Amino acid sequence: MLADNSESTTNSAKRPKEIVWVGVMIAGLFFIALNLYWFFPVVPGIVLGTIILIFVAWNTFSLVKTGKLLSREKERVNAIIRYLTDGIIQCNYESRIVLLNPAAERIFGISGKELAGKIISPADIKNSKLKILAQIMHPELAAQSRRLTRNEGEYPEIYEIKINDPAERDFQITTIPITQLPGLATSFLKIIHDVSRERLISRAKSEFISIAAHQMRTPLSGIKWTLKMMLDGDFGPTTAKQKSFLEKSYQINEQMIILIRDLLDVARLEEGRFGFEFSESDLIGNISAVIESYKQAAQNKGIDLEFIFPKSDIPKIFTDPAKISLVISNLIDNAIKYTDKGSVKISMEVREPYVHVRVKDTGIGIPKKAKLQLFNKFFRAPNALQRQTEGSGLGLFIIRNIIKRHGGDIWFESTEGEGTEFAFSLPLRKELIPADDLPIKEYSV
């Protein structure tokens, strides 16, 4: 397993030093005791002799105990490293490989002995034996690679790479610096987690969703077009009663289409390919436009929909305007849907280094028990379920991820029966926006 024994030699090098020191101490004490014995024979000599004997015995005992503990600890660590399913490579300060566990040997298809003390350079990608290892040590050589940690030089640093040669594999590589004795350069530990299976399943799932959604969209388009054309009188006149039923069917069909759109959005978000397009945009204009489109819906329900204009100027900020519109319309849509009387008020303010947007309603509120799960996929609060059968439970999951991608956050305060206030933040400065799309965790809360 160990490619080189530098790790254990540092440990064993420490031990002889300790033994020497303890020996010197014992010899010194023995020397003092012997002198005392000559000057004050019998009683003090016996007492001192006993003290020294106890001291020596205790020291020897604790030394043996520490030694045993150390070797037991070493065995334990070795067993963990040996049987770990993740591969582990340790490189010393010169980037020479000093440790390789059996899982790493399996991943690279090469034995630790062959790699002991080797420095892996980018050129080793041409060497068929070192191909995988070279791509792991130098992620930029892999077919695809991306850093999952936000900042360069942030540890532990996590990379996810996809290699195509010699076979298609996906790895997650965590690099941890190990600070050794003071004054010595750090060595690095790399933990290699084979995520090929997870990625394969995730890709298959996404493909399935895409194909299924496309297959479902075609017949739904046919139904939508037919109903719309019937309503428009393309197939001849219809009675008021027929029209009312056609309208209801049209709405139900629309719900299915929206559900499919949301499912596709979730699949894309989860893969980190939702296609964000950032540009300098006017948030107030964006919000006003969305509010305008909901004026009629609010009026139909007798709800007061109001935009409280910010007192201070809101600077232009970097967003994906289409995605932010989706966020605002989702929040307003929910607010109107779950409010029977009263108002829906939208306000915004600058809270350096963010701008906060709030959507406050006087609706049914969110039950305490539902609060923790509200942003989970497919979750719908029981009081919402009782009122409206439609709704996929995907909206808040999608918008939370849109806000996160912008470097902001979303939260809410709610009292059941009184109302809810949703708020989200967006950074005022471009630097606070994450650099690129990352795949998101399935049930991130």
Next chain:
Amino acid sequence: MSKLKVLSFIIMPDQKSIKILLIEDDSFLRELMSEKLRNSGYNVIEAADGNEGLKKIQTENPALVLLDLILPGIDGFDLLRAFRKELKIEVPIIVLSNLGNKDDIDRVMSAGANDYLIKAHFTPTDVLERMKKLFPKP
């Protein structure tokens, strides 16, 4: 001629002669879209696959093309490229598809499509509106 007819004549001059090529493999959707276009006074030429589309664009000389992407034979992506690059056809092309990935939309728009509509998100009336925007103003 009634007032209404005069009015429609002013808004849509020569509409009967406006030829639309509809390339769509799903017969039901093709039938619906054709009906809507004919009801609105357009002359519709139908093509059920890529090869037929490629042939008819050269023989029929349409004023506008409605193009589906997933097609038997030559698919919509290749067809679009052939229309713009090889045949140098400059008439407006509206892509009607149920693919909605940003990658697909970008690919189609950069290959020279004038508009992209997801079928499930638009109605034939919406398509007519988009078409009108693409015709040169009378």
